[in-house]
Every structure is written in structure tokens, then in C-alpha cells.
Amino acid sequence: MCNNGDGTVSVIDVATDSVIDTIRVGISPWALRYVSNHNRIYCANNVDNTVSVIDGTTNRVVANISVGNGPVALEYNPLSDRLYCANSNSGDVSVIDCATNNIVNTHRVGYGPVALSCDTIGSQVYVANLYSSSITVIQDVSGISETNSKQKPVKQKIVNQRLTLSENQNGCILNILGQKVLDLTAGDNNLNSLTSGVYFLKLNNIPSGIKVLILH
Template identity: 35%
Template sequence: MRKTTLKAALALTFYGFAGAVLAAPLAYVPNEKSGTVSVIDTATDTVTTTLKISERPRGIAIAPDGSRLYLTDSPTESLIVVDLASGKPVASWKLGDSPEGLYISRDGKLLAAAVEEDNSVALLEAVTGKTLAHIKVKGENPEHAVFSPDGKWLYASAEDAEQVDVIDVAAMKQVAQIPVAKRPRGIGFTPDGSRAYVACEIGNTVFAIDVATHTVIASIPAGKFSNGIAISPDGKRVYVSNGKDATVMAIDTATNTVVGTVPVGKRPWNMAITPDGAKLYVANGRSDTVTVIDTASLKAIKDVPVGSFPWGVVIR
């Protein structure tokens, strides 16, 4: 009787521990050259699973309820839908020539994909895959198209541009342009939606934008080839990756000044932050690693090996 009780207690302890570990957010990393997605447990900062889903995954988004993962795949010009319960692809939706950045609205209803060779942003229903529009933008070779928190706007960046293109989601058309510097890349909105930050790669500058007026309110010098943007859940810090410097900078949004710089791997690209804001995950495209940064100390605490040419990270 005692042995049975002890075994039952140990089993409960084990499953309770396993449940706690599994409850930690997972980071999903598309590896462009490997054609895989690395799944990192953020509790242990180790790769627990590698998914073989598409030929060349780049843009990545996850449904708010965690049921689906969405990926752009360049060779097939499509958006791949993955059921996360099984880890298997369940749908493939055509997008256009050379799709890249992919984003989902906060309510999980809409997807926006930057389609480079079409110079457009594809807007789709996230559940059915129905294409609602291919919205032409002024910038050539669009790379990112990010929803504002209220879902009213899409801000789009492009490799051959010196502006951020503003799309009215309800009207499904571009309605404004915000002058910045050459080659705008990563874009992020503060949680309250009042500001957006965009990194300009050739301009080596991050621009703070007032969303209500679609105007620049500050320009912040960054490192060489600034590109990725991530914003803390409390909106107090913006993180920017500097590709040629192999660093990540932290910007205080109260003052729009740089408050710290962290060395990471080669060619840091797109990034994501945990829901509690404690850790930042940086995809290092030329090191085939993800650097984990402790945001409190602004120190790199681990480099996690992943596949070849990691493009970015999403966390849930």
C-alpha cells in the first residue's frame, strides 16, 4: 500500500513538473536554408523539436490561441499552415512571388504577408485562407507588413524604399507614406498602439512614429545595418538588431535614447520577446544560432544552435 502510494505521489510530482515545463512559452524559429522550424523551450533554452515543414520558410506567425503556425515559403510562393497539436502541415495557400514577412492581427482573424516581387501586401482570412486583397504599396520588394494593435493599420517596409507605407485595413488600400531613411526593415508597435518604431538598414537609424498622425517624432542613431525590431510587453523598451555590428541595442521609449548594447551572433535579424518581457530571442542568420538575452541585465545568457540561416522568431 505504501509502495503504491509512493509511486502515485512520484507520478503526480513528475507529471506536475512536466506540465510546468510544458507551460513555458515556446519559441519557433524558421531556418531558411535548412527548410525547418526549430522549437525552443524557453524554460530550458534548448531545442526540443525540429519540424520539417517547407522548402524555405521565412515569415512566421502564430495564432493567438496557439493552435496554428503560419509560414511563408518562397519556392512554392505559398503560406503553409501547421497544426501545432500534430506538428503537421494542414493547408497551403497561394500568396505570390517571393513572400517574406508574415503577421497576424491581435484578434487572430487576419494575416498579412509581404510579397516582394509583386510589390504588394496579401491580406487573408486566417481561418479559411481566403484572399481578401493584394494591396499594392509604393515601396519595392516589401519585407514586413505589421498590424497595429487595434487592427486598423498595416505599416509596411520595403528594401527599395525610403518611407513606411501605411495601409488602411478596412479600406484595403495604401493611404499614406511616412518618410524615413533608406531601406526600412523591422517594424514594431508599442502595446497601446500610440507609437511605431522602424529600423532603417542603410540609414543606420531607428525612427519613432506617432501613429495618430503617421509622422516621425524622433530619429535614433543605431548600429550598422539596423533591421529587426522587438518591443517589450510594457512598452518601455525597443530592441533593435544591428546586422553588421552583430549587436542588439535597447532603446528607452520615454527618452528615445539607447540605454545598452549586447553582443550577439553574426548577422542578427528578426527577434521576439517572451510574454513576461524577461528574455529576448535573436535569430543570428550567419551563426545558425539564436541568442537569448536577459533583458533585466542586458546580457546574453545563451546561444542556442538551430538550423541554417534562421530568419526570425515567434513566441507563445
């Protein structure tokens, strides 16, 4: 668990719900991502612009990686063994090779990237840009450098507690962190399980099928 105020990460034993270790990382730890291939935990430190690498066996920091300005989100693509770090203040995404913990690429995206989501089927990474109201799509191909990222404007859709999809259409709703919170099918979909706020609507089989969904 990130402790933003004191620059540490707490290790909790889920069997006993007790803290068993405290790890000193960078200033203002903001996000964590576990990479099972290497048994490492990556921690984005928002203020000192680094990602700390924690050994999952020893609970010790084994590396600190310099990234862009204001890292706030991490996402891992197991197909390419790469970690993506969204840097909100510099408007870019750092790409880390988890085998070496080296930066292999930096992608310029929109203004204020705050969330990432990886599509492992198409090996694409979606970046939510808060201040430019857009989604940037980064194509990640294992063993090959990523292609240039493409920024897609995001259309807004305002709904209440029901959303209707046309025949043969389906998709899902994502929260602001890029996590799926509801599957959608053709016809009427009840949204009562969701609280009011901003979400992403992802429609399958449509290339430009991502919209900002404002739920009242």
C-alpha cells in the same frame, strides 16, 4: 525556429531548451507568426512563394497557401482574424483569412516590402517598403474588405545619441521589423541604448508622423 537552409522549422521546448520536433515546410522558410485564436503557426517560405500552416497541437502542416513572390514578413490582426504577408519581390501584401486559410485580398504597395506592423487601436497595418523608402498604410476593418492602401513617402532624420521632441509631443522608435524598441517623451531623449543603424520614428497625434531615423 526557421531553418532557412534546409526548409524546416525546429520546435524547441523552452523548459529544457531542447529540440523536440522538426517540421518540413517550404523552400527557404523566412518568418513565423503564431495565431493563438486557432493555435496555428504560419511560416513564410521565401523561395517557393507559399505560407505553410502548422497545427500547434500536432506540429504538422495542415495547409500551404500560395502568396506573392518572395514572402519575408508576417503580421496578424486579432480584430479581423487576418494574417498579412509581405511579398518583397512582387511588391504586394497578401491578406489571409485565418478562419479559412484563404487569400481574401492582395494589396499593391511599394518596392521591396520587408516589414509589417499592426496598429490594433486604429486597425491599420503599416508596411515598410525598403527600396521605395516609403510606408504603406492598409486600413483593416473587421467584416469589411480593406480600403485601398495609401503609400506615404518617409522623410529621413539623421541623429546621434539624443533626440529632442517638442512640448506635448511623444512617440516611439521602431526597428526595421516594426517592433517598438524605445518610447519617446517631450524634451530630450537619450538613444544610447540603441545601436547604430536604421530605425523608424513614429510620432503620436500626427497623421504623417513616421520618418526613417538614421542613428550614427
